[in-house]
Structure formats: structure tokens, C-alpha cells
Amino acid sequence: MVVKVNRYKCGYCGACVSVCPTGAIELIETWIVVDDTCNNCGICSRICPVGALEVST
């Protein structure tokens, strides 16, 4: 997994899920999971209102 979710910042709003081009992110009740279809594009980390997602490069 290349996306790191800071669960202490995340407010489980699902914004990142909607912009993920590969559908790698899912909001399960109150937490985010990222599967291995993630292509490291970084869009999720840019749109997150609070910066809870970090994409390692």
C-alpha cells in the first residue's frame, strides 16, 4: 500500500473515494481502506480537506 491514511486526522468523509481513478479507496463505516489497485497518482491526498492521506513517492 502506497497511500498512508492518518486515521487521527481522517473524518471519514469519503471525498477521496470519489476522485480515485482506479477505485482503490473504500470508506468502510468510519475508516478508509486502500487496496493494491492504487497507482500512486496522489489525487486523493490533494483533495483531502485536512490532509489525512499521504502518498509516498
Add this chain to the structure above:
Amino acid sequence: MFQDMSGWSAGGLNLKERYDVVVVGAGPAGSTIAKTIASKGLDVLLIEKRQQIGDPVRCAEGVNKEYISNFLQPDPAWISAEVKGSRIYAPNGKMVEMGEELSGVEVGYVLERKIFDRALAMEAARAGAQVMVKTRATGLLINNSYVTGVKVQYMGKNYDIQCDIVIGADGVESKIGRWAGIDTTIKPGGLCSCMQYLITDIDVDPDFCEFYLGTRIAPSGYIWVFPKGKNKANVGIGISGFLPKNKRVVDLLDDFVKKKYPNGKIIELIYGGVPACGTIERTVSNGLILVGDAARQSDPLTGGGIFNSIWAGDIAGKVAVKAIKRADVSAKFLQEYERKWRAEIGKNIDTSLIVKNRFLSLNDNDMNTLADSLENIDLRTASLLGLLWSLFKTNKKLLWDLRSIFKDIKEIKGVDFDDIESIN
């Protein structure tokens, strides 16, 4: 078939193997559909992945009073405040005041969504729908290119549920559409990234919703202050697309709040993404319908989505009932839903998208110019289109891109519209 039968009917969980319709997501769209379908005597399951319907709220809670009253009997229990209109502040502080009618889809009532969503779900239940909370869709059952059911998970156990139609009302984070092969991915510029505080002990005019514009306070977006009764308001920000690196929506909102309400007390913090991308290619498939934020039906300009969700939900519910009675749930039959919502809701969304795209490219000077041009115009009774026309007439160069939305229009209430020919 059921993957795990143990605990099947434990704790009042009388999940059946088959329903006529399964609705995924108990927001305004899902509950409206569930109610519409159940009231016609069909077997409906309404599932909500959260433990509580209506919570956490991801909404500024503004809705047009007149529109919503077409579908629901207003109930003081879910109305937090009633406003007379809105005030828009240009970057230079110039204020434009508009009546409620003109303010569009977002102004009239400020709701208490926690109670509102719950009330809608209760109405669905009362009509005969089975409601299940903490129940998440994990996939679709697909057979011969038809969606024939949905996989759900409740308390860590998986169940396969068959049905004629699955309704994806699963919000901005929708997966239902993708699972059925519909591309619902929002391009970054098409998602409005939002954050909101509920602030109390502040001086706020309970009669007006306020909007603050300016590339410094809210680049590619705006800040809103929606009163929730006296001395209390939803203060939030929505930004389309990317901010510069190391700048977050939260930082911009904090800047505004510190300056404007230094002594306010924050009693709630929410964030969320609002689809502001305009309509998507399709919202039906064989045995499947998408509605609300899942169908990207929120208004791209205001971000308002409650009314569109309820309106589209009502259409979807009626079409679903018809389809099941005719035993034809093909995408071809469900096109009726597609056609109907696009004819009205879709058209409004298209207009809003044109306006949004134009306004996104304006700088602060442009916005100040536009606000100044409304100086002597009475905006208390005009429509949103009327406001745009007033702006357009005096700022043709700046707003030339908007001309297409005035085509085919012969009359706009309350506005001098005699020189419409000049653009056609």
C-alpha cells in the same frame, strides 16, 4: 445463497433472501425511493452502512423552502432556521442582497439533517420498507449482464440478497455505479472539498444565509454562513479542485473564523466532498439505478443536493415500481428515469456548471465589478436566471460564456428581458 446462516434472524434481524428492491444508502435520495416503492406494496430493503442514519452530517443544511415543500410536509422538528434570503459579499466587501426565490436551491430552510434524514427513513419504514443500519454493500450480484442482487455485510457476516432492482444511493463515495461498470469517478476539479464548523455564541443575522467570495479567502469556491437560529451558524468552506501544496481547506476556514468570529465556540466539525462535476454519462444499467450524490446530481454551482436527491428519488421510485410491475428491469426500460431527471434536474445542473466554470475563472476585480453592476437592481423577487441576466446585460464581455444559458428563453420573471435578441 447465504454465505453464513448463523445469526440470520438474531437480534430482530429478519433479513430475507429476496426483495423486490434493495436501496443502498439511507440519505434523502435512498429514503425517498424506499418510501415511494414501499408505499406501492413492493418489498423494499433500505440499508445504511452507518450505525446512525443522518450522522455524521456532511452538509451545509440549506434547502429551498418552496421546492422541498413540493415533496414533504415541512416539520418544525427538522427545520433549524428559516431565512428570508441571502447576502453575497464580493471580495471588496460589497454586499448583494437577494430574496429567497432568487437565492436558488440552497436557501429558505436551514435543516437539522440529523433529524431530517432520520424522519425520511422513518417515513420509508412506515410505508413498509425494511431498514437495516450498520449494513454495508460489499458488491453486486451480476448474472447475464443484469444486476440481480447485492452482497451485504452486517456485524462482520456476509449475506447475498437477491432483488429485481438495486438502487445506488450511496453518496459521494458510491461504489455501486463502479461495480456495475458505470464510471462515476469525479475529476479533481469536479469535486468540491468542504469543511464546516457549527459555531455558537456568535453575532449572526438569523434571517440571511451569507456567502463570501474572493480568491484570497476561498480560491475556486466560497465560504458560507448559514444561521441555525440565534447566535449559532454553520460556517463552512467549499473549494473546487486543488489548492497550492501545503495549503488545506481547513487552513482557509480557520483563517476566516479567527478573523470573523474570534470569540465563537466551535461545537461541531465536519468535512466532506460534494460532487460539482455536472451530470455523468449514465445513471442506469440492467437492474440498477443511481440517485443523488451517487449519480452526481448535486448542483455544481451551489453544491446543494438535498432537493435534487429527493426529486430524482421520487422519479426513480416511480419508474422502479413500473419496471417491476412490467417485469422489465432492463436499462432500456429504466431509461424513463434517465430521461425524466435529465429533462429538468439535469438541465438545471448543466446551467449551473456553465455558470460555475465561468465564475471559477474570475479574479477578485471581476467579481467586484459584477457586484457593483447590481447596485441599483432590485433582486428581491427575481429568479436565479434573472440575476444572471442582469449581470450578463451589463458585463457581456466578462460573462460572454454564459450566453448559451439564455437561449430559448423568452421571459424571465421580474427582469427586463426585451433585448434577449441581442445575443441570439
